[in-house]
Amino acid sequence: MQTLAIVGASLAGLSAARAARAQGFTGQLVIIGDEPHRPYDRPPLSKDFLLGTVTADDLFLEADADELGAEWVLGSAAASLDAASRTIRLKDGRTVQADGIVISTGASARKLPTLAGLSNVFTLRTLADAQSLAPELVPGSRMAVIGAGFIGAEVASAAASRGMEVTMIDTKPVPFAAQLGTEMGGVVAGLHAANGVELISSAVIEDFYSSEGNVTGIRLAGGRYVPADVVVVGIGAEPNTGWLEGSGLELRGGVLCDAMGRTNVPGIVAVGDCAAWFDESAGAHRRIEHWTGALERAALAVEALLDADAAPKPARPHYFWSDQYGVKLQFAGHSAGYDRLEIEAGDALTHSCLAVYYRGDIPVAVLGMNQPRLFTKWRRSLAAWIPAPAQPPAAVPPPGRAAKQAACSDASALAGAAVVG
Known part of the structure; x- marks a missing residue:
């Protein structure tokens, strides 16, 4: 693989770029973003930014240690994808061709x-x-x-x-x-x-x-x-997948992926809010719209992209947090289908408690309200109940015609530097 294109200059996109370099990718790295900004942190937008305790400059995510050596193509959204040739066309008419593609185009507010x-x-x-x-x-x-x-x-x-x-x-x-x-x-x-x-x-x-x-x-x-x-x-929000219509990728409430982020088209993975990964515990695809999913899953998807034989790895329990009226809410797992709720510590009426959700005798989720230490312990223990990924990773429907063409195309036709022009 000589060229890797990341579509979406978001936390997920930046995390994928960092993971690619950390995992030894030395080729050309192209990061495409529809906004004029480099990646920034979104959770503070509805909290500290509105309250004026942080500024826009405080939100940008790149650190001094980042030496990605990337080409940034900003200010124009992706308009379409030809999966067979792995060519991305932008709304301003430019095109980018790559050997591998990470889709991280996020979601838009309804x-x-x-x-x-x-x-x-x-x-x-x-x-x-x-x-x-x-x-x-x-x-x-x-x-x-x-x-x-x-x-x-x-x-x-x-x-x-x-x-x-x-x-x-x-x-x-x-x-x-x-x-x-x-x-x-x-x-x-x-x-x-x-x-x-x-x-x-x-x-x-x-x-x-x-x-x-x-x-x-x-x-x-x-x-x-x-x-x-x-x-x-x-x-709520809608995944930004309209530009992928007709591309050959399987779309259903997001870009359908297996448990490592692989799509049905070889050489293309998806991460972040636009991606519906297969969840082994639920036996279904889930689209996770939270910060930690974008941060943690990018490395798995990049590993699967750079190594087609990469073994599936268990994802950490789904996690999100919220700050409301000085109360820190932290949640891990999935509460769907729980049949018992236990307040393990504190008092829910005072909004300082830890609640554990059970399905039978198995804990499936935990909620903390101003209980960060106890929540952290429960979040770690929750990971032990996640089933091991299937071998081989299941989840993606059979590829369509475009995907089959991509899989059978001559690799030499796809090699070479990204083309922006």
């Missing part, structure tokens, strides 16, 4: 088409989003957050701490239930109530009111009217 073009409506996914939203956190103003996921909850926490009047509107009966289960989801909902944020659950939005290009209020089913000076839409 938007409400009804609110398109209104100046006081925001999503939060990028540095530019956060830079636009931060000046709107004005004491005494009214914020409506649509969607009670973790991004929406963190924005609500930051806004409330700034003295805003905050209302969260959610379609689900209990927020965070998909990640934390109904019982602990209710505990986190109580955290918002304790800090003056109103949560309207099982809500149906019937209409929006606007004036002079701004939303002024939201009408809910039943007649409730929620006034708003600022609206934040936090209803």
